[in-house]
Amino acid sequence: MNYPFPAPHQWYQPGDLIIGGIASQIFYVFYEVSFKEHPSQNMFDVPYVVTKFYQHILALAFAVKEINENPKFCPNITLGFHIYDSYYDARMTYRTTLDLLFKSHRFVPNYKCDTQKNLIAIIGGLSADTSFHMADTISLYKIPQLTYGSFPPDKNYGSQVPFYRMVPNEAHQHMGIISLLKHFGWTWVGLFTFNDNSGEHFLETLEPSLSHNGICLTFTQRIPQIPRFDNLDGFQDIVLNIYVHLTDDKAHVFMMYGESLIIIWLRSILFLSDPENREASSFKKVWIVTSQIDFILTGFQRSWGLQIFQGAISFTIHSQNLLKFQEFLQGIKLYWTQVDGFFKDFWEQAFDCTFPNPSVPIELIDLCTGEESLQSLPGSLFEMSMTGHSYSIYKAVYVVAHILQGIYLTGFKKRAIGNSGILKIQDLQPWQLHHLFHDISFNNSAGETVTFTDKREMRGGFDIMNMVTFPNKSFIQLKIGSVNPYALDGKEFIIHEDKIMWPRGFKQVVPVSVCNDYCHPGNRKKRKEGQKFCCYDCVPCPEGKISNQNDLDNCFRCPEDQYANKNKNGCIPKLITFLSYKEPLGIGLTSVAVLFALITILVLGTFIKHKDTPIVKANNRDLTYALLIALLFCFLSSFLFIGHPGKMTCLLRQPTFGIIFSAAVSCVLAKTITVVAAFMATKPGSTMRKWVGKRLSNSIVLSGSLIHVSICTGWLMTSPPFPDLDMNSVTEETILQCNEGSVTMFYCVLGYMGLLAIASFIVAFAARKLPDSFNEAKFITFSMLLFCSVWLSFVPTYLSTKGKSMVVVEIFSILSSSAGLLGCIFAPKCYIIVLKPELNYIKEFSIKLLL
Structure with missing residues (x-):
């Protein structure tokens, strides 16, 4: 199959049953084609590796290793894995999916030859587009597909796509975003999103809810997923628009929806727009980041840092820090495995070194010495603790393992024993697993219950994290809340405001992001003609009415036994009066x-x-x-x-x-x-x-x-006649009188x-x-x-x-x-x-x- 990419990266570990994986770690930047030479010679440069996402691949390998070492899971049966990359490209995703299904030594579509590979389930992908591209092929063979990225379901596929989502429903995240914006009174918000189906679906779903809750989008900037340099004018226009939005004085809150590459985009644009201010500390913005996005940089951006995202509030997939996984990562050294096709590019770009190459003189390159350590890498390049996406992959492997264990224990062994008396596990077909996913429920090694909803989504919610950056370009994320629709009433949305570290430079304790100043108590909002409803004038309340909160649409009357004060921002109890002998x-x-x-x-x-x-x-x-x-x-x-x-x-x-x-x-x-x-x-x-x-x-x-x-x-x-209270005749008094x-x-x-x-x-x-x-x-x-x-x-x-x-x-x-x-x-x-x-x-x- 001719294709302008190099040979796909892959990692194959044999086993009786194989779990496939499609990761999203590598992408290429395309350049303008001049046709002066063969296009494949200069369409792409060296691959850009999202080094942080190498952990996703390692999480799958670690989970398979842990299960194979556990005698409780299917004795005498080993799991293997075969992992490819999507390259953030539709055509390459189709190619690697076919490779995953059929390739052994040579590629023959729809035909298995040479070595038998029993592919039992596939984990992937990170984005909605990647997952749907995979499903176009996988669904034909009814192989279970477990996605580990959070994305909205596509209406065009419906229930025909055999997805099992290892993350909660994204609607819970939408609810959390609305609750967060309302909690802090942020009504003037910008949005950066990828220009893809997921971004459009996000807009279609969230924008009506924002309007219903009195929140406006000051702008919506769509960004292409992979920058293409064959249209430099269009690229420069996008860079200019993004920079203009970033310097907006009114909008102090920006939302990011899409994938982690959007972080690379924004950081690169700030560098290109203002090379002298590489840390971009002057951009005082609060970023609200959705769960699909991780704070990443490529190896080429290692010196830039992520200070622009100081104080960011991110919705993340819930994760647990597994000590054994950290021990596993500490064992990864130079040349730790020869079959890992992802390792070389990862190591070189993560540590900015090069493996020996006979065609390149040694004095011109920095050789990888073997003294490099993953622990020394900043969080934007690699994390030692398990991220939310890696945890989802880890749980996905265990879901497959528990289903296989259930099949093994409930009679497959008896049915599969032939005349030889040997268990023929190869006879198990992937489609036989589907009906077991609905009833799966178990506690994993972290003590958490893993189960699916009736919509084939992982039951649970999202964590709300706060990013804190440090001068040495490192950062940590602190948990400040959660979104869980299954929690007790009143606990569905929790935010600990006192734990938040806001971006540096804000004068207020809590940043403000509104189109205009709040209408203070005693006033009401009056819409400005020709502008969004979040932009308004403030007019005093009419006589006899009050407003006691900021930004009320309408003033209201006090209770009958009270009257409006002079400033029209509160009610004063009326004096009960009558014609007294003492006055x-x-x-x-x-x-x-x-x-x-x-x-x-x-x-x-x-x-x-x-x-x-x-x-x-x-x-x-x-x-x-x-x-x-x-x-x-x-x-x-x-x-x-x-x-x-x-x-x-x-x-x-x-x-x-x-x-x-x-x-x-x-x-x-x-x-x-x-x-x-x-x-x-x-x-x-x-x-x-x-x-x-x-x-x-x-x-x-x-x-x-x-x-x-x-x-x-x-x-x-x-x-x-009878005694009566007259509350209306005199504004400031309740008159005790006789009703005739x-x-x-x-x-x-x-x-x-x-x-x-x-x-x-x-x-x-x-x-x-x-x-x-x-x-x-x-x-x-x-x-x-x-x-x-x-x-x-x-x-x-x-x-x-x-x-x-x-x-x-x-x-x-x-x-x-x-x-x-x-x-x-x-x-x-x-x-x-x-x-x-x-x-x-x-x-x-x-x-x-x-x-």
């Missing part, structure tokens, strides 16, 4: 009521003392006493409106006020009618004489009062009282010019005019006020109207009794008529 207004109204009550008592005492004088006898002395007593109770009824409203107080105050006032006005009406009837009775032959006297006045007072009593009784029976129950009945009470007053006014107005020394119709007219004016102005004033001011208006109306009656009717009489006693006389016949 100045309550003291003033109480004093006025007491004063007028005392004046009424004084007037009543004066009238009783001078009860036999003509002016007291005139206009029915009993009605005068009744009116004074009614006015006294009118003044005292105002006390029901002051103080803490209670159930009984609310129930009684309006009916009491109404009944007393109706009795007082009825007395005034009776006095007025009595005056008119008395003068009509003085005419010769008048029939009104029989109506003049106490019977008429008593009937008027009783009938007027009883009608009002019946109205109030109906009110109390149908919809009685039925507003209609309340105005019926006022209306009836008004009818009595109008009737009294009309009758008094008609009798104002009747001749008599003590005709009080004029005074009653003025009192009723004042009374009606007060209560007519009361209604609109009452309706226009709120809170306890309504109570004050009603008390003022009660006191002023009662004082008007007292003053207009009794002040002139007291003036005569006390100051002008010589005027206190009347004609005899008039007195008799009025008695």
